[in-house]
Amino acid sequence: MAIFECSELTKSYGRASALDHLSLTVEPGHIVGLLGPNGSGKTTLIKLANGLLTPDSGAVLVDGRAPGAETHSIVSYLPERTCIPLWMSTRKLLDFYQDFYADFRRERAEEMLTHLNIRMDQTIRQMSKGTREKVQLIMVMSRAAKLYLLDEPIGGVDPATRDYILNTIIGNYDPEAAVVISTHLIADVEQVLDEVIFINQGQVVLQSSVDQIREEKGMSVDALFREVFKC
Amino acid sequence: MKWQFSGDAPIYSQLIEQIKVGIVSGAFPPGERLASVRDLAVEAGVNPNTMQRALTELERDGLVYSQRTAGRFVTEDTAMIESAKRKLADRQIQNFLMAMTRLGFEKEEILTLVRRENTGEGLKHGDF
Numbered sequence: 001m002a003i004f005e006c007s008e009l010t011k012s013y014g015r016a017s018a019l020d021h022l023s024l025t026v027e028p029g030h031i032v033g034l035l036g037p038n039g040s041g042k043t044t045l046i047k048l049a050n051g052l053l054t055p056d057s058g059a060v061l062v063d064g065r066a067p068g069a070e071t072h073s074i075v076s077y078l079p080e081r082t083c084i085p086l087w088m089s090t091r092k093l094l095d096f097y098q099d100f101y102a103d104f105r106r107e108r109a110e111e112m113l114t115h116l117n118i119r120m121d122q123t124i125r126q127m128s129k130g131t132r133e134k135v136q137l138i139m140v141m142s143r144a145a146k147l148y149l150l151d152e153p154i155g156g157v158d159p160a161t162r163d164y165i166l167n168t169i170i171g172n173y174d175p176e177a178a179v180v181i182s183t184h185l186i187a188d189v190e191q192v193l194d195e196v197i198f199i200n201q202g203q204v205v206l207q208s209s210v211d212q213i214r215e216e217k218g219m220s221v222d223a224l225f226r227e228v229f230k231c
Numbered sequence: 232m233k234w235q236f237s238g239d240a241p242i243y244s245q246l247i248e249q250i251k252v253g254i255v256s257g258a259f260p261p262g263e264r265l266a267s268v269r270d271l272a273v274e275a276g277v278n279p280n281t282m283q284r285a286l287t288e289l290e291r292d293g294l295v296y297s298q299r300t301a302g303r304f305v306t307e308d309t310a311m312i313e314s315a316k317r318k319l320a321d322r323q324i325q326n327f328l329m330a331m332t333r334l335g336f337e338k339e340e341i342l343t344l345v346r347r348e349n350t351g352e353g354l355k356h357g358d359f
Contacts (some may be wrong), residue, residue, distance in 0.1 A: 031278055163276065170272050173279045191242060191277045211241035211281065220238030 001064060003028045003147050003178045004049065007036050011044055018044040020202035021058065028146070029220065030174040033189055033221070034182040035201055036199040037229050042182040045199070046151050062147060073102070076145035080152050082132045086125040090118060097139050109142035112168060116161065129186075130157050134165075134190035141168055148179040154188060166192050186222040196221050198228060232258050234275040242277055246285035249275075254294055254305055255316040264297065265303040 004026040019041045026032050034042050047053045048060050051067030062071040086091060090113060097104045113120070114136055132193055133156045140148065148169075154162045162185075169179060170192055183189055190210060190214040199204040205228065213221055232240060232253050233260040236245050253259045265271065268286065289295040293311060297303045306312065331341045 030317075074271070167273050167276065170276070170279060171269065173269060173272070191281075193235060194278050194280050211243050211284075214239070214241040218239055223238060 002026060002061075003063055004044070004180065005061045005064075006058065009048065009055055009060055010057045011048060011053060011055055019048070019055075022203055023058075024197055024204050024207060026147075026180060027176050028178050028203065029171075030194040031169065031179045032191055033183070033186070033193040033196040034180055034199065035184065035186055035196055035212070035221075035225060039186070040199045041202040042199060043151055044202075046077070046149050046180070046182060049149055050075065058099060076140045076143040076148045078137055078140045078148075078150040078153050082129075082136050083125055084132065084136050084139070087123060089121055089123050091120040093124065093135065093139065094120075098140070098163070101143050103144040104139075105142050105144060107203075109138050111195055112138045112142070116164070123166040130161070131156055134161060137165060138168075141165075141172055144174070144177075146177050150179065150181045152183055153181060154185055159188075162188055186225050187220070190221045193221075198225070200229065232274075234277075236277075243281050243284045243288070246275065246277065246282060247288055250285065250289060251294065251319060255312055255319060259305045261305055261309060261312060262307045263305045264301070265305065267302065278312055 002025040005024070007023045007140055009019050009022045010017075012177065022041070022045065034040050034045070044053065048055055049062060049067060051071070060067065063077055065071050072100065079142065085096075088096065094106055094109060097109070098106050113135070116138075118127075118131060118135060124135065133153075137153055140150070147199075154165060166189065169181075179195070181189055193210050195209050196213070197204055213224055214218075217224055219227075232249070234249060236242055250259070259265065265286075266274070268283050269279055271286075272282040275282065286295060290297060290303075292316060293308070294306050295303055296306060328338075328341065336344070
């Protein structure tokens with residue numbers, strides 16, 4: 001059964017349409033890239049999946065359920081903006097996540113924080129923007145969730161950290177779980193994706209496996225994206 | 232092992248190619264146990280399902296075999312490895328010949344150039 005499913009999902013902000021009868025499914029065990037130009041509806045879709053917005057019409061289902069308390073326990077969400085409390089230290093944040101999520105694997109988070117030389121007693125406020133993003137992503141990836149929804153996870157970090165983070169995603173790979181990564185840094189993530197979903201103006205324009213695109217078009221997903229969304 | 236991918240071919244076929252090179256060059260010696268799919272995927276920086284697909288195909292070819300619980304191993308059939316090596320070499324030669332033909336060289340000229348390169352008197356500036 002699909003872990004994430006949208007059918008005819010529609011959402012507008014006033015008169016501006018964000019999602020227009022969008023349908024898609026994501027199967028467990030897949031790492032999926034949600035790709036589209038700015039303003040194509042990526043963040044709206046992810047917010048709907050987290051119950052932060054409600055649809056105008058259509059349905060969004062996580063593990064067969066509408067977003068709510070039950071789905072929050074199996075979804076690990078990385079918002080587009082960092083939203084961890086600035087006054088907390090790294091250690092405090094670990095406590096917080098441990099209290100909040102039954103599936104939080106603290107040792108895993110500690111191991112990654114140590115690997116990236118992030119100190120336990122430092123407060124979030126004292127960290128650079130990139131470090132804050134790293135810390136939040138580590139928290140999100142340290143949960144044993146069934147669905148990871150990552151909204152622009154690598155936008156603000158340097159290329160070396162980007163590699164480390166992508167390796168973390170592959171290394172955490174669980175055949176029961178699915179990862180949805182929204183990004184426009186396609187060349188960087190392409191190799192780790194099973195599938196890509198291109199969205200534009202609130203609609204799915206393409207859903208295909210990465211290797212199928214390369215096989216049929218003889219070009220990378222990055223190159224195809226540039227062609228499809230040429231300005 | 233160093234993994235590198237180009238944009239114009241499927242990733243799984245590039246993985247197959249590079250693992251084959253690893254086997255014929257001895258980076259993965261005959262009979263050696265391969266790392267798990269996940270570890271290989273992390274090492275190459277690719278999707279685990281893609282790595283799985285590449286290994287499954289290498290298994291179908293016989294260069295790799297799996298034993299139920301013990302994992303995956305490189306074949307001990309050195310004749311098979313030798314033949315894989317020949318196939319890879321043929322492909323390299325064809326690519327080389329194609330590139331040289333595109334530059335406007337005839338077969339004989341190419342052979343002469345290769346022979347000269349081999350004896351240490353390769354192309355010098357001003358040869359043309």
